[in-house]
Amino acid sequence: MTGLLARDLMTPDVVTVPPETPVMAMARLLADRGISAVPVVDKDSKVLGIVTEADLVRRLAGEEDKPSSWFGALFADPASQAERFARTHGVTAKDLMTEKVVTVAPDTTAAHIAQMMEKQNIRRVVVTEGDRLRGIVSRADLLRALVAPPHQDAELSDERVRRAVMAAMKKEPWTDTFYTMVEVKDGTVTFHGFRRSDAVQRALRVLAENVPGVKAVVDDTQPMPVFIYGGV
Known part of the structure; x- marks a missing residue:
């Protein structure tokens, strides 16, 4: 992992939302795309905050909140109570988002990013x-970087191509990144795992062929077994 920087590791095509995005739309977006967080940005792509799965779960849990007792209210911090109420009852991204986003520059080392995640107990940096x-x-x-072959430009290039293919897949609702794996070697993309239909198989090939750096596409997927897909 030594020598790798944030620009080498990052997912560049990030799904974002504007601050006025409704809560249900964000929940549907995370579920459909298979992602765990979405940055909130303004029209100039400036990061305003981030909404995570935890924020949305907290919002759902807030529906069961009960008024505190009079005794508990004596010792409660009104500012903290108000902030919690806004985040557990808000209806848009700007209400739920965490504004203090942990950010890094593109030239931040992988080791420093790992240290930040460990110390601050976070799952991602922007x-x-x-x-x-x-x-x-x-x-x-970071885990992929840990097992990646060190310091070989061709292999690093393959990893970048693989990440670009994965990023493109996550944008499409018909893909299944859980059952379909991607391998890239010498510019050749190979799909492993299972596919839901022949249409998905064809679309995956087209998707990969449109990613810069892809020289060839090999489909090694198998039809989705009935015991997984349920025959639907």
């Missing part, structure tokens, strides 16, 4: 340049 969003580095990205 890569920014001049306050503008450039990408996200997650714990999974």
Whole structure:
């Protein structure tokens, strides 16, 4: 992992939302795309905050909140209570989002990012340049960097191509990144795992062929077994 920087690890094509996005739309977005967080940005791509799965779960749990007792209210901090109420009853991204987003520059080392995640107990950092969003580095990205072959430009290039293919897949609701794995070697993309239909198989090939750096596409997927897919 030594020598790798945030720009090498990050997912560059990040799904974002404007601050006025409704709660239900964000929940549907995270579920459909298979992602765990979404940055909130303004029209100039400046990062305003981030909404995570935990924020949405907290919002759902807030529906069961009960008024505190008179005794508890004596010792409660009104400012903290007000902030919690806004985040557990808000209806848009700007109400739920965490404004203090942990950010790094594109040239931040992988080791420093890992240290930040460990110390602050966070799952991801946002890569920014001049306050503008450039990408996200997650714990999974760091794990991939840990097992990646060291310091060989061709292999690093393959990893970048693989990440670009994965990013493109996550944008499409018909893909299944849980059952379909991606391998890239010498510019050749190979899909492993299972596919839901022949249409998905064809679309995956087209998707990969449109990613810069892809020289060839090999489909090694199998039809989804009935015991997984339920025959639907």
